[in-house]
Amino acid sequence: MSTKKLALIAAFAVLSGAPLAVSAEIIHPADTEMGYISHPDHARPGKSRAEVRTELEAAMKSPRWDFWARLGAPMPAPSTGPGKSRDQVRNEAIAANRTGLIPRGEFSF
Numbered sequence: 001m002s003t004k005k006l007a008l009i010a011a012f013a014v015l016s017g018a019p020l021a022v023s024a025e026i027i028h029p030a031d032t033e034m035g036y037i038s039h040p041d042h043a044r045p046g047k048s049r050a051e052v053r054t055e056l057e058a059a060m061k062s063p064r065w066d067f068w069a070r071l072g073a074p075m076p077a078p079s080t081g082p083g084k085s086r087d088q089v090r091n092e093a094i095a096a097n098r099t100g101l102i103p104r105g106e107f108s109f
Contacts (some may be wrong), residue, residue: 030037059075068075096102
């Protein structure tokens with residue numbers, strides 16, 4: 001398959017999932033004068049101001065804080081232990097597919 005076809009398929013896959021991601025938000029784009037519709041009932045309870053402040057202060061102590069802050073990206077989470085082998089991950093995916101945790105179409109084992 002050519003590179004152009006793969007790029008087109010990848011772009012379509014990304015763009016087709018965009019409306020689903022937007023539907024979980026409080027504000028949805030709309031063809032109105034404002035350009036959006038607000039749905040306050042879609043709001044999820046968040047963290048308190050004190051929790052956010054504590055997390056921010058802890059993150060700012062990291063030596064790489066400046067790098068990630070300038071990018072506007074979240075800091076990567078530290079690894080929690082040894083990684084899994086390729087076979088372990090594959091076996092878990094097969095088991096999840098058989099139990100119905102992964103719907104058909106995502107894996108074809």
